[in-house]
Amino acid sequence: MNKRLLVVQKFGGSSVANPERIKRVAQRVVETERAGHHVVVVVSALGDTTDDLLTLAGQISQTPAERELDMLMATGEQVSVALLAMAIHELGEDAVSFTGAQVGILTDNRHGKARIVNINTRRIVRELDKGRIVIVAGFQGQNLNQDITTLGRGGSDLTAVALAVALKADVCDIFTDVEGVYTCDPRIVPNARKLNRLSYDEMLEMASLGAQVVQARSIFVAKRFGIPVHVRSSFTPREGTMITQAAKAMEDIVVSGVSLRKDEAKVTIRDVPDKPGMAAEIFRELADKDVNVDMIIQNVSREGATDVSFTVGKSDLPATLRVARHAAHRIGAGDVTTDEQVAKLSIVGIGMRSHSGVAARMFEAMAKERVNIEMISTSEIKISCIVRRQHAERAARALHRAFDLGKKRKGA
Amino acid sequence: MNKRLLVVQKFGGSSVANPERIKRVAQRVVETERAGHHVVVVVSALGDTTDDLLTLAGQISQTPAERELDMLMATGEQVSVALLAMAIHELGEDAVSFTGAQVGILTDNRHGKARIVNINTRRIVRELDKGRIVIVAGFQGQNLNQDITTLGRGGSDLTAVALAVALKADVCDIFTDVEGVYTCDPRIVPNARKLNRLSYDEMLEMASLGAQVVQARSIFVAKRFGIPVHVRSSFTPREGTMITQAAKAMEDIVVSGVSLRKDEAKVTIRDVPDKPGMAAEIFRELADKDVNVDMIIQNVSREGATDVSFTVGKSDLPATLRVARHAAHRIGAGDVTTDEQVAKLSIVGIGMRSHSGVAARMFEAMAKERVNIEMISTSEIKISCIVRRQHAERAARALHRAFDLGKKRKGA
Numbered sequence: 001m002n003k004r005l006l007v008v009q010k011f012g013g014s015s016v017a018n019p020e021r022i023k024r025v026a027q028r029v030v031e032t033e034r035a036g037h038h039v040v041v042v043v044s045a046l047g048d049t050t051d052d053l054l055t056l057a058g059q060i061s062q063t064p065a066e067r068e069l070d071m072l073m074a075t076g077e078q079v080s081v082a083l084l085a086m087a088i089h090e091l092g093e094d095a096v097s098f099t100g101a102q103v104g105i106l107t108d109n110r111h112g113k114a115r116i117v118n119i120n121t122r123r124i125v126r127e128l129d130k131g132r133i134v135i136v137a138g139f140q141g142q143n144l145n146q147d148i149t150t151l152g153r154g155g156s157d158l159t160a161v162a163l164a165v166a167l168k169a170d171v172c173d174i175f176t177d178v179e180g181v182y183t184c185d186p187r188i189v190p191n192a193r194k195l196n197r198l199s200y201d202e203m204l205e206m207a208s209l210g211a212q213v214v215q216a217r218s219i220f221v222a223k224r225f226g227i228p229v230h231v232r233s234s235f236t237p238r239e240g241t242m243i244t245q246a247a248k249a250m251e252d253i254v255v256s257g258v259s260l261r262k263d264e265a266k267v268t269i270r271d272v273p274d275k276p277g278m279a280a281e282i283f284r285e286l287a288d289k290d291v292n293v294d295m296i297i298q299n300v301s302r303e304g305a306t307d308v309s310f311t312v313g314k315s316d317l318p319a320t321l322r323v324a325r326h327a328a329h330r331i332g333a334g335d336v337t338t339d340e341q342v343a344k345l346s347i348v349g350i351g352m353r354s355h356s357g358v359a360a361r362m363f364e365a366m367a368k369e370r371v372n373i374e375m376i377s378t379s380e381i382k383i384s385c386i387v388r389r390q391h392a393e394r395a396a397r398a399l400h401r402a403f404d405l406g407k408k409r410k411g412a
Numbered sequence: 413m414n415k416r417l418l419v420v421q422k423f424g425g426s427s428v429a430n431p432e433r434i435k436r437v438a439q440r441v442v443e444t445e446r447a448g449h450h451v452v453v454v455v456s457a458l459g460d461t462t463d464d465l466l467t468l469a470g471q472i473s474q475t476p477a478e479r480e481l482d483m484l485m486a487t488g489e490q491v492s493v494a495l496l497a498m499a500i501h502e503l504g505e506d507a508v509s510f511t512g513a514q515v516g517i518l519t520d521n522r523h524g525k526a527r528i529v530n531i532n533t534r535r536i537v538r539e540l541d542k543g544r545i546v547i548v549a550g551f552q553g554q555n556l557n558q559d560i561t562t563l564g565r566g567g568s569d570l571t572a573v574a575l576a577v578a579l580k581a582d583v584c585d586i587f588t589d590v591e592g593v594y595t596c597d598p599r600i601v602p603n604a605r606k607l608n609r610l611s612y613d614e615m616l617e618m619a620s621l622g623a624q625v626v627q628a629r630s631i632f633v634a635k636r637f638g639i640p641v642h643v644r645s646s647f648t649p650r651e652g653t654m655i656t657q658a659a660k661a662m663e664d665i666v667v668s669g670v671s672l673r674k675d676e677a678k679v680t681i682r683d684v685p686d687k688p689g690m691a692a693e694i695f696r697e698l699a700d701k702d703v704n705v706d707m708i709i710q711n712v713s714r715e716g717a718t719d720v721s722f723t724v725g726k727s728d729l730p731a732t733l734r735v736a737r738h739a740a741h742r743i744g745a746g747d748v749t750t751d752e753q754v755a756k757l758s759i760v761g762i763g764m765r766s767h768s769g770v771a772a773r774m775f776e777a778m779a780k781e782r783v784n785i786e787m788i789s790t791s792e793i794k795i796s797c798i799v800r801r802q803h804a805e806r807a808a809r810a811l812h813r814a815f816d817l818g819k820k821r822k823g824a
Contacts, residue, residue, distance in 0.1 A: 019468065019472050023472065053491070056491070056495060057495065057498060060431050060434060060435065060502065061498040061499070061502050064498040064501070065497065065501055068494045068495075068497040068498050068509055069494070071490060071493065071494035071497070071509050071511075072490075072491060072494035074490070078483060078490075079468070079484055079487050081483065082469075082480045082481070082483035083468060083469065083472050083480075083484065085477065085480040085483070086469060086473040086480050086481075087473070089473060089476070089477055090472065090473050096479070097480055099483075099560075101513075102558055102559075102560075123558075146514055146535075148511075
């Protein structure tokens with residue numbers, strides 16, 4: 001007989017889009033429980049609920065207060081948890097649902113993008129001890145003032161991992177509509193291969209680069225506390241991708257995947273004076289306005305000035321432009337230009353650390369496809385290039401081939 | 413200039429059915445605030461939300477757990493309060509929304525029909541002191557276990573009155589889609605007249621008898637703590653009906669109104685042994701199953717046995733029948749029969765206390781219309797008759813005439 005594990009299972013909005021799917025999720029959860037494990041389930045809002053609520057709010061106000069928006073949005077997950085509890089009851093098992101506030105998910109005050117500060121697990125543990133399946137609303141918590149907060153995009157993943165950490169769970173299952181993490185998006189590269197194992201660092205780079213199966217912040221937390229994250233399909237019982245610390249088997253794999261992100265825009269501040277503190281001025285102001293900057297590129301200066309470029313999510317572009325223009329004016333820089341017709345193409349792999357020539361191979365592959373590289377940025381386990389958007393998918397396929405990531409005859 | 417009052421305003425589901433109406437409610441609330449008053453607003457769920465949520469639950473389970481149903485239903489009001497806060501912000505005023513749990517509405521454990529035990533007003537007072545309009549989700553609270561509870565049908569009225577009590581408010585405005593309390597339902601009696609003032613006791617009898625503008629429990633609480641309740645239209649600025657302790661002006665009015673209720677069924681237990689404790693056995697068992705019994709009639713016995721009849725809400729009929737049959741069997745009584753084709757017709761008036769002949773006048777009026785009276789029950793300020801349902805409206809009009817309740821040339 002198996003050891004009795006504590007498993008946290010997270011199901012996203014598409015997994016609970018309607019009553020039929022909720023029943024399927026209930027079945028899945030009950031199977032895990034009947035296999036002898038303790039189960040804590042985290043669910044997102046039903047399918048389109050989030051959009052419907054945003055539409056309602058939009059009919060009332062174009063600039064709704066973030067506190068009230070959180071109050072509104074949090075109802076979505078509350079509906080899901082109640083319905084899932086009912087569905088599990090129908091299968092004859094005991095289950096109890098909770099809001100984020102009820103299970104003591106304490107966050108800071110940043111409405112709409114709150115960070116989890118602490119989780120008081122007393123109530124969950126008490127319910128698990130009674131033999132119940134515990135269902136928790138994802139994406140939400142409350143601040144010290146007992147106001148409802150939400151954790152931002154992909155927040156349910158974070159709820160799941162944070163609960164797994166707080167409860168010292170054995171594993172955190174993230175159920176999605178794909179079978180795991182792939183070497184590249186299969187819609188772009190048909191012979192993309194599912195990865196059986198992946199390190200947190202690789203997944204972090206993948207997640208932040210657009211392999212949007214798991215939210216990056218949640219992987220960061222999982223890494224910090226060593227919680228294994230199992231990304232798997234809600235439609236099949238097959239194993240997905242297990243994300244853990246770097247494992248032996250991975251060390252001879254140089255590049256794990258190719259990642260493509262098309263939801264960013266490039267911003268350039270021209271003629272930034274070449275003196276200390278200029279970058280700090282710019283990026284401090286952006287940070288204060290909660291703009292998440294991704295790549296930052298600054299090359300050597302010419303004639304006492306340099307250009308500073310960076311990328312941001314497209315939805316942040318209007319706010320970014322206002323801040324960037326203000327900062328540019330203040331430090332005596334030149335024009336601020338933007339470009340939305342870009343894509344970011346990256347290769348990720350823990351093996352890069354010990355292998356030279358990976359960058360060269362990447363650039364050569366793109367050159368052979370005659371894809372121009374506009375910006376380059378590298379980390380220890382990642383190399384990213386900004387290219388024209390219309391060439392991005394072709395370049396991704398070329399890289400996938402160049403690093404031999406396609407389906408192999410023998411097991412991966 | 414007016415004294416600065418503390419006003420609690422309650423708006424029902426039809427008043428906030430869509431964004432346009434929510435904006436109108438916001439306008440109304442802001443007008444009160446700009447007139448110099450502190451305002452606490454209580455709102456119900458948007459129009460059909462409650463039904464939509466019940467339908468969802470019904471697709472998952474025919475017998476959902478009440479705790480989970482409360483978790484689900486409470487989201488309806490949470491959506492309303494957030495949207496109303498946004499709408500008030502749009503008008504340039506400061507407002508903040510709360511769930512029942514957040515403003516410390518503590519209830520007992522009876523999910524679906526919880527009773528308010530206590531309200532901790534600390535948070536509301538703090539927000540009012542900051543000059544904010546406070547918006548509270550109606551219908552909901554939490555128990556000592558921090559589980560969400562709901563207060564049952566009409567629960568938002570109760571939330572409003574209970575908040576008015578806890579905050580020592582000057583008045584509790586209940587906004588509805590009618591202009592106040594009428595001498596009879598104007599759809600049945602075209603010349604029914606709006607009452608300017610009414611006593612709590614009269615309103616209590618009216619409310620429990622089917623003048624469903626205000627929930628009876630909330631009037632009971634208002635009476636106990638002496639909170640004036642102003643029933644008024646959300647569509648006009650006109651005064652509605654002010655409900656307070658019996659006022660001088662009312663003492664010469666014998667009968668205030670005629671009330672008709674068609675949502676009850678009659679249950680009769682035949683041949684109940686005529687010995688002590690039989691009625692107690694029956695109604696204790698019904699009470700334990702949370703069945704709300706309305707009228708109870710037991711006449712003198714014949715041959716050592718008697719028939720006991722009572723009325724219950726039609727929706728409670730299946731549960732009632734099970735309990736009544738069980739009880740009848742246990743105490744050695746006979747068959748249990750039901751009749752859904754009945755209606756309850758009542759006259760209500762604080763003046764009855766000091767006037768004789770009111771009952772006789774009522775029965776004569778019905779006799780003249782050849783309406784048979786099947787059961788009679790009286791209280792100090794009310795006389796109710798059970799009649800065939802198809803005759804009920806005609807009888808109501810006859811009573812309205814008999815007690816001269818129609819529109820008068822001079823002001824009421």
